[in-house]
Amino acid sequence: MDWFEGGIAEAISAAQHDDKIMTIFVYGENQESEQLSSALAAPLLAPLVPRLMALRLKQPSTELTQFAQIYPVLIVPSIYLICPKSGVALEVLAGVQSADSLLDKISKVLKAREELATQCPTVSPAGEVVSTPLTSEMDTAGDGMASTEENSVETCTEFSVSNGEATSMEDKVKRAQRLIEAVRQGKAEAQKAEEQRKEIERREAMKNLQKIRREMEDREIKNFVEERNKEREEEKRYKAQLQEQIRQDRLERQQKFAAHREPVKADEQKRRREALEKQEETQRLRAQNASSANILFRMPDGSTVTHLFEAETPFIEVRQYIADAKRLSGSFNLALNFPRKVFKPDCDQKTLRDLSLAPSAVLLVIARTQPGRGAAGGAGGGAVTAWRNIWDIIVLPFTLAMGFFTSFFAALFPSTTPPAAVASRPQQEASMPNTPPGVASATPHDAPGASRARVPGTGSSLRQRKPYERSGNIHRLNTDNDDSDENNTWNGNSTQQM
Structure with missing residues (x-):
């Protein structure tokens, strides 16, 4: 396609001068425009190029805006075939077209124009018949405004002037604009009615859709409630079965425990008795086979003494050893901590092997409480105690008076260390009973x-x-x-x- 490089006015002048059909190509920056441009550049349309004045208008542009004020641009891309003399759009090709389709439609427009020119010839300057623009109608499929040969003939006879008066080009343009405006209004009304119909259908469809959706939601809620109730019933039934099973298991365990408790208890006691006897037998065998006994003495103050004795050593020698080693002049006892056993004087003649103290043992040294002086008096201890009490009662007033005067003079003449206290220290130590070192005494203040x-x-x-x-x-x-x-x-x- 040979495109004109000038403006719209220049293209119209050139088309009128050469009597060529104006071919306006409206395109944009999209894939459909590229496809239609490729179809126009096909070699198949080369024979039609001399009879067409091709002009391209890009969207958006100022030329396209001016063109759209006269010829409505509904679809991009599109091709407008306009008569150069009357300014009427002979054909509007909207959308993507193939090269064959373009060749067929453009050829029909050219043929119809030739036939129209033969049927409705133009008059002289004072002519009686004027050629009128062809009407074009846009089909509902968006293929653009289609004109036929019959419509062109009817339009020509409809707008012919019977009185023979010539119309100017300005009247023709105005008449074409009114016709285009009428077509535009008709299309707008039809489009508005179609939009209203579609809106009504859309609302009905939305109502039906909402109704179906509510029904589905109600059905889902009902199913969910039923499933939830079913799950709760199953869970309750399962818990009841589980509790019953637990109760049965507990009852069976109690019965089994009651049935086997006595034999198990008897067997346990028997095993303990056998273990104890075995332990005693082992200790006895160890004591019999041992040739020595390692004895550890634990004193009341926490100190320890260890000594190795012969297994045949009498127990009296052990007692004498610890008394000599710790200088224990008072009475004391020797005892085992576990099992608890206190060795009395009747065990002194037995050997360490006989007392199961071999090969090793731990003996606790326990001090015995000294009897009071009242008990040493034998049968006459009670009488002596009575006389001592009477004597203490008689001497008590004098003792109190002496203590009062002593305290009074001690307050008047203070002394850091009374000589009587220092002098009485050796006498007090001499008067104290001979308590072995490290052995706890019976009285807490005389230890x-x-x-x-x-x-x-x-x-x-x-x-x-x-x-x-x-x-x-x-x-x-x-x-x-x-x-x-x-x-x-x-x-x-x-x-x-x-």
């Missing part, structure tokens, strides 16, 4: 390492104190207050024992 000493001959509470005193693994703190708190002990982990 070894006691920190208090009362001054003889006075009722005063003047005492000589140490910071602390020790009895075995227990340390007792001393304070200046003479109250019951002095008996509190500390067990080494910052806690106080009463």
Whole structure:
């Protein structure tokens, strides 16, 4: 296709001068425009090029805007075939067209124009008949405005002037514009009616769709509720079955336990008895086979002494050894911690093997409480105690008076260390019973390492104190207050024992 390079006015002038049909190609930047442009450039249309004045208008552009004010542009791309003399659009080819289709339609337009020219010849300047533009109609499929040969003839006779008056080009253009406007309004009304019909159909379709959707939702909710109720019933039934099964299993276990409890208990007791007998037999065999006995003595203060004895050594020698080793002059007992057993004097003549102390054993040294002086009096101890009580009652007023005066003079003449207290210390130590070192005594205040000493001959509470005193693994703190708190002990982990 040979495209004209000038403007629209120049193209119209050239088309009128050469009597060629104006071919306006409206295109844009899309794939359909490229396809239609390729079809126009096909060699098949080369014979039609001399009879056409081809002009291209791109969307968007100023020329296309001016062109659209006269000829409505409905579809891009499209081809307008316009008569150069009357300005009437003979054919509008909308959309993508093939080269064969373009050849066929353009050839028909050219042939119809030739026939129209022969049937409706133009008059002289004072002519009586004027050729009128061809009407074109756009089909519903969007193929553009189609004109036929019969419509062109009818239009020509309809707009012919019977009185023979010549119409100017301006009247022709105005008449063509009115015709195009009428066609445009008709199409707009038809399009509006079609849109209304489609809107009504769309609303009906939406109503039906919403109704179907509500029905589906109601059905889904109903199915969900039914499934949920079914699941709950199944879960409840399963829980009931599970609880019944648990109850049956528990009952069976109780029955089995009740049935086997007595035999199992008897078997367990039998096994324990056999294990104990076996252990005793093993110890007895070890004691019989052992030639020596390693004895560990644990003293009341926590210290230990270890010595190796012959298995045939009498127990009296063991007692004598620990008494000599620790200088225990008082009475004490030897005992086993586990099993608990205290060795009495009747065991002194038995050997260590006979007492199951071989090959090794741990003996605890336990001090025995000394009997009071009242008990040493035999049958007359009660009478002596009675006379001593009477004597204490008689002497009590004098003792109290002496203590009062002593305290009074001690307050007037203070002394850091009374001589009487220092002098009475050796006498007090001599008067104390011979308690073995490391053996706990029966009285808490007269134990070894006691920190208090009362001054003889006075009722005063003047005492000589140490910071602390020790009895075995227990340390007792001393304070200046003479109250019951002095008996509190500390067990080494910052806690106080009463």
